[in-house]
Amino acid sequence: MSPEPKIHLDRVGKTYPGTKIPAVEDLTLDVHEGEILVLVGPSGCGKSTTLRLINRMIEPSNGRILLDGEDVTKVNPDKLRRRIGYVIQQIGLFPHQTIAQNIATVPKMLGWEKERITEQVESLLTTVGLDPDQYRDRFPKELSGGQAQRVGVARALGADPDIMLMDEPFGAIDPITRDRLQNEFLRLQEELHKTIVFVTHDIDEAIKMGDRIAILGDRSTIRQIDTPERILAYPVDDFVDDFIGTGSTIKGLNFLKVSSLKQTDYPSISDADPCATGVAKLDEAGLEWLVLVDAQRRPLRWLHRDELAKSPASYDDLGEDVGDLLNSDDSLFHALELMVQSAAGQSVVVDKHGAFAGVVEMSHLNKAIRRAQYEARLHYEEMEANA
Incomplete structure (x- = not known):
């Protein structure tokens, strides 16, 4: 990972008109190049608001958002959004466009040549496990939920963005298909190395998908941010412990090898x-x-x-x-x-x-669990000593 974060939020806040309570309050957060950072927390804590602030679907009330060191709060938001892939739970495919046309949306906006767009559509359908000959000319209504979600991921990858924002992308799918899509996406990430901010309310999904997890409290206050294994081994306070829930010790065994x-x-x-x-x-x-x-x-x-x-x-x-x-x-x-x-x-x-x-x-x-807990506790003690 690069020493300079790919995305840096510097004391970013958002207060909606008509309310004095911020939805997001002075959030400072780094996302490193090539990692999946998962934002997880209770409903209404500001997870999705934070995601929308990054690509300026909503404007911050204060603070700065830097991508590759550039303050994107000062650039054209439409151009910014074309640099970022966006996947949402509802998918949002255009119903009157074919699958190929949906995937080609952003490349067309960017003025890609027709041949290049066709090659990209074919490649992405293959990448997400859909046969181009079978699916390129279908319409969204002809797809299952899992197939539509795959197309949503392909469309977000259409212009080969460095950054992807994913808001509950697998939340509306049955558990079996959801598990399969999670595994498929993790396989893709090993090849693509995108920088991904992933929002979920499900701690088990966060543990599975994240290189790091940020557990958020009210107003997107970061209660703990670290690797899944350290968070499971050493929740820093009662809020994190309660949010992780029972069985955290057992879940931590997923990160320890024979x-x-x-x-x-x-x-x-x-x-x-x-x-x-x-x-x-x-x-x-x-x-x-x-x-x-x-x-x-x-x-x-x-x-x-x-x-x-x-x-x-x-x-x-x-x-x-x-x-x-x-x-x-x-x-x-x-x-x-x-x-x-x-x-x-x-x-x-x-x-x-x-x-x-x-x-x-x-x-x-x-013994393995106790060792992991000791090492995590030592890590945080060293962080506090160096703060």
């Missing part, structure tokens, strides 16, 4: 080993379960000491399925999901060759 854990030796036996070997290993470790592996050390099943103590002639009918296996890149949230489904209350980790590498158990998650 690779962050130090794998220790865990008892296992081969299907060629005698039962007595397994019992001895369990006695030494003080455990009830071990992992049965094959000749290549690939996990087969969980075996309990009670089964091994009976000295069966074969392991064929013994044990419990190990279930899905963990890799080093998997999240600890996924590890927890597998853990609660496991007969042994633990999840099995394999290396890149599929060989048994260890297990993840509840004590590992506890």
